[in-house]
Amino acid sequence: MNCPAPNALSLEKQFSLRDLFDLSDALVVTTDTNYRVVYVNPAFCEMSGYSASEVIHKTPRYWSSEYTSQATRQRLNVALQQNRAWAGIFVNQSKDGTLWREQRTVQPLFDRERRVTGYLSVGFPVNEYERHVMRLSTLESQYTLIAAAAHELNNMLGVVTGLTEVNQLLLAESTEDSALATNLQAVLRAGQQAKTLVKRLRRGGAKTQPVYRTLDLTSLLSDMRPLLNKTLPQRVDLQFQLPGQALSVTLDESYLLLALTNLLKNAGEATSEVSWPKVRVALRSSEDGKEAVLSVQDNGCGMSDEAKEHFMEPFVSTKKASGGTGLGMLQVKELLSTHGGEFDVESALGAGTTITLRLPLTTAIVGKDGSTA
Secondary structure, three states: OOOOOOOOOOHHHHHHOHHHHHHOOOEEEEEOOOOOEEEEOHHHHHHHOOOHHHHOOOOHHHOEOOOOOHHHHHHHHHHHHOOOOEEEEEEEEOOOOOEEEEEEEEEEEEOOOOOEEEEEEEEEEOHHHHHHHHHHHHHHHHHHHHHHHHHHHHHHHHHHHHHHHHHHHHHHHOOOOHHHHHHHHHHHHHHHHHHHHHHHHHHHOOOOOOOOEEEEHHHHHHHHHHHHHOOOOOOOEEEEEOOOOOOEEEEOHHHHHHHHHHHHHHHHHHOOOOOOOEEEEEEEEOOOOOEEEEEEEEOOOOOOHHHHHHOOOOOOOOOOOOOOOOOOHHHHHHHHHHHOOEEEEEEOOOOOEEEEEEEEEOOOOEOOOOOEO
């Protein structure tokens, strides 16, 4: 007896499921063996803005955007050529130009003789999920910041209370004002640092509209250094390489703090099995003097080429099974998308990782010859 192959789904049987697909919230597309569209469901039409008649007989590239990487397309093509199912992230463009990201699965359809008769493609928009994912990621970052800040707040408040007691004795026993003035200045500085830290904590976990200010990024990173130090295990050697000049940027500092917190957490995890773990935060201006270039470099386990391509996606983690959720990089993505920035990643298995963020300078750096530098 000639039995059909397991899980085989014929094109004719697929069309008997049309009513089910019509009612589904998933974005369903079927194509023939030449990848020409033969069916789209109402959910797809609503998301894309295209009617069924506009896309029938077209290929899915009709609504694809340039933001889907060539490597992703190549992996899809290889899978289909080998008659295998494929799953991944696409960035598509609707009729009005709006982009949407979706998790899509594509699988061949077979007849009883195991011949491919077409392809079934099912997608789920991830834009809605990202709003919830971002909230989870923000909470995760906030807990890290609170834990790191506890020690710093205790130190600052220790300075405030300790010097207050000394000042009380000075007032009672001395008529000299110099020592009192010095101590009062230290109290004021510690109080200001504590106030700034509390403000960062209050705003750091809030998903609000950015509050932009023009700041010196060099000084800002120097001020953040004690707090960022606490986000890494004590065994990690955290180094800062800051320029001697001011780099003026317009940003919301809480976004930067959350982004750096997540980059350092990832670096700490990547170096967990390294004998002498090192992480370096470096800042410089770009060669053309128009961007601030901020990098986080570690000497950890590194990433494969495939991991590098997907590590900015939600729920994709390069850590061990118990090591992370894959949510943290959304904070970095949020910083870049709201501040007009870009990123680069250099990594190889066993050779560490360098993630570089580029943020536009408010004022370009001008060289002595009058050109930007």
